Amino acid sequence: MARRPLPRILSNRGAHLARSRELARTAADSATDILHPLITIVRGLRRLASAGRRRVADTPKDRRGALLFLVASVLLVVLLLPYGPLLAAIALMAAAAWQGRDRAPAAPKGPDESQAQRLKSLYDALVPYFSSAGDPDPLYTHGGSWEKAFPAYEFDGTGRITHLVVVYPAYYTDGEAESRARIEHLLAAKSGRGREYHFAWDEEGNQLTVQVLAPLPADIAAQRFVTSPGETVLGFTDPMQVHRTLPLAHGEEQRDVPPVVWRTGIRSTAPHLLAAGQPGSGTSTLLRSVALQALRHGDVVIVDGGGTGEYACLTGRDGVLAVECGLAGVLESLRWAAHETERRLIAANRAHQAGDPPPEDTKRPLWILLDRPSAFTHLAAADGREDPQSLLQIPLRHGRPANVTVVVADQLDSLETLSDAVRQHTRARVLLGPATPEQVTAVLGAPPHTTPLDHVPAGRGYARLGTGPVHRLQVPATPDPYDDTTGADHRKAVLDLLPARSAQGDAQTEPTRTAPESGPVRRTPADATFTDKHSLEKKPVDPATTDRTVTEPYAAGTADTADTADTADTADTADTADTDTAPPEPVPVETAAAESS
Numbered sequence: 001m002a003r004r005p006l007p008r009i010l011s012n013r014g015a016h017l018a019r020s021r022e023l024a025r026t027a028a029d030s031a032t033d034i035l036h037p038l039i040t041i042v043r044g045l046r047r048l049a050s051a052g053r054r055r056v057a058d059t060p061k062d063r064r065g066a067l068l069f070l071v072a073s074v075l076l077v078v079l080l081l082p083y084g085p086l087l088a089a090i091a092l093m094a095a096a097a098w099q100g101r102d103r104a105p106a107a108p109k110g111p112d113e114s115q116a117q118r119l120k121s122l123y124d125a126l127v128p129y130f131s132s133a134g135d136p137d138p139l140y141t142h143g144g145s146w147e148k149a150f151p152a153y154e155f156d157g158t159g160r161i162t163h164l165v166v167v168y169p170a171y172y173t174d175g176e177a178e179s180r181a182r183i184e185h186l187l188a189a190k191s192g193r194g195r196e197y198h199f200a201w202d203e204e205g206n207q208l209t210v211q212v213l214a215p216l217p218a219d220i221a222a223q224r225f226v227t228s229p230g231e232t233v234l235g236f237t238d239p240m241q242v243h244r245t246l247p248l249a250h251g252e253e254q255r256d257v258p259p260v261v262w263r264t265g266i267r268s269t270a271p272h273l274l275a276a277g278q279p280g281s282g283t284s285t286l287l288r289s290v291a292l293q294a295l296r297h298g299d300v301v302i303v304d305g306g307g308t309g310e311y312a313c314l315t316g317r318d319g320v321l322a323v324e325c326g327l328a329g330v331l332e333s334l335r336w337a338a339h340e341t342e343r344r345l346i347a348a349n350r351a352h353q354a355g356d357p358p359p360e361d362t363k364r365p366l367w368i369l370l371d372r373p374s375a376f377t378h379l380a381a382a383d384g385r386e387d388p389q390s391l392l393q394i395p396l397r398h399g400r401p402a403n404v405t406v407v408v409a410d411q412l413d414s415l416e417t418l419s420d421a422v423r424q425h426t427r428a429r430v431l432l433g434p435a436t437p438e439q440v441t442a443v444l445g446a447p448p449h450t451t452p453l454d455h456v457p458a459g460r461g462y463a464r465l466g467t468g469p470v471h472r473l474q475v476p477a478t479p480d481p482y483d484d485t486t487g488a489d490h491r492k493a494v495l496d497l498l499p500a501r502s503a504q505g506d507a508q509t510e511p512t513r514t515a516p517e518s519g520p521v522r523r524t525p526a527d528a529t530f531t532d533k534h535s536l537e538k539k540p541v542d543p544a545t546t547d548r549t550v551t552e553p554y555a556a557g558t559a560d561t562a563d564t565a566d567t568a569d570t571a572d573t574a575d576t577a578d579t580d581t582a583p584p585e586p587v588p589v590e591t592a593a594a595e596s597s
């Protein structure tokens with residue numbers, strides 16, 4: 001039966017309510033303006049009445065009769081006088097108006113002396129940038145006044161600027177990144193270092209709005225986020241660009257925080273992620289957070305190039321297919337992942353050609369998480385073996401229609417060792433830790449609209465999904481529960497999220513922290529259960545089959561191309577086309593690496 005659309009009032013309830021609320025507020029404001037004199041008089045009458053009551057109460061009982069007599073006499077005289085009642089009413093109203101006047105001290109107009117001094121010094125600092133010799137009516141001149149240049153400003157309790165609107169001449173080159181960066185740097189320095197500023201350039205109105213940003217909450221622990229399958233919370237951001245909020249538990253409290261949600265899977269426009277950062281900036285923590293979320297609906301293969309056993313807590317858990325920290329195991333697992341991607345593509349393609357829905361065993365998301373794969377690239381080169389990154393080509397290029405997601409984390413100064421495929425196909429980007437604006441631009445493909453800080457808490461940085469805006473990001477605290485320095489609350493939060501130990505995992509020994517050279521420590525895809533569960537053939541794939549499987553669904557110009565899962569199931573065809581061509585953004589990362597080294 002066809003579904004009937006909801007009545008508009010129900011489907012659009014939020015907007016409707018907001019409009020009604022706005023109308024009511026406007027009506028109330030207008031009514032208050034019109035009735036203001038009446039309100040003042042009524043307030044004054046109330047004050048006079050209560051003063052009278054107080055007077056009566058304060059008068060000793062034996063003298064109240066005399067007081068009453070005096071009042072009654074005055075009233076009588078007033079009544080007898082010509083125009084007495086009229087004059088008395090006018091006098092009463094005047095007294096009430098006087099008593100009812102607003103006695104709150106008026107807010108001081110304009111800034112105080114120190115604030116004015118701050119604005120003046122900001123103005124003076126901007127003069128060299130915003131003035132031109134040929135300007136007949138300059139807004140900025142040496143010794144000029146700041147009032148016209150700064151139409152709006154706010155200060156905090158310590159006298160530092162929290163909000164400022166700067167008007168600048170139309171000839172200023174506000175479309176050029178360097179010109180903007182110059183002004184932003186200057187304003188941030190003059191308004192107080194150690195805070196983050198958001199800059200909004202209104203090129204049409206020749207106005208720049210500077211806003212001080214509150215620090216992002218750095219104390220949110222890992223937890224079960226309220227998301228749909230295919231959504232991963234990378235962290236939390238400002239409410240300015242993200243209008244959705246997630247209800248989060250914070251100790252006993254509940255609070256709503258705007259998240260950065262990354263969508264993966266068949267319809268994703270940024271199906272793979274690259275996270276970069278200085279050592280200790282929190283990229284492994286981000287990967288652990290992603291893994292815990294991925295395990296709710298999918299399977300995970302982890303490659304740990306850090307060699308410190310930071311993922312040992314995941315070993316042997318349901319859905320964790322492998323935690324590899326040795327070159328041999330890494331190669332085997334990634335080879336399997338490549339074959340599994342191909343198998344899924346073939347199975348889905350056959351189903352499409354037969355007019356069937358995709359088989360169930362192609363739908364469960366498979367995640368390949370690699371922490372510092374560059375470590376294995378060096379090892380493989382020294383050992384004369386295949387670079388593990390070359391095995392990522394197929395999952396990266398064809399992973400999206402096969403529900404295979406790749407997440408790579410590496411240090412800023414190792415980014416140049418990442419393969420072209422990794423750089424081209426990881427369109428979701430995260431940069432954690434301190435970084436220059438150039439590094440942010442190189443990794444994310446766009447500059448941040450905020451001033452990067454020199455000192456940031458672990459897990460703080462920026463995120464950009466495809467060609468979207470750059471978000472400030474704070475990753476939820478998801479520490480290694482086996483680390484002795486982890487606090488009890490955070491350890492419990494992570495342990496609570498770990499899936500149960502699988503039967504095979506129980507049979508394994510306790511995890512040990514192993515250097516990359518020491519070989520695989522956990523289950524590998526070659527294990528029997530693993531093979532049965534995922535119908536993986538252990539024998540190497542026939543090259544002829546491999547060729548066919550890779551080219552079949554993607555071969556340009558073949559008759560089958562139009563039938564592929566990709567074109568049939570994917571809304572974003574531009575992104576689909578990208579599987580064989582380099583996407584325009586984010587940009588390569590050599591510059592970032594060069595900067596940091």
Ligand SMILES: Nc1ncnc2c1ncn2[C@@H]1O[C@H](COP(=O)(O)OP(=O)(O)OP(=O)(O)O)[C@@H](O)[C@H]1O
Binds near residue numbers: 282283306458459478
């Ligand atoms: N989001 C976060 N919230 C709180 N603490 C964090 C966060 N991210 C990281 N940390 C802490 O910072 C430290 C370093 O984190 P992590 O190991 O994830 O960094 P890394 O970038 O992987 O460093 P390395 O490359 O040296 O391993 C750890 O003690 C970790 O608990």
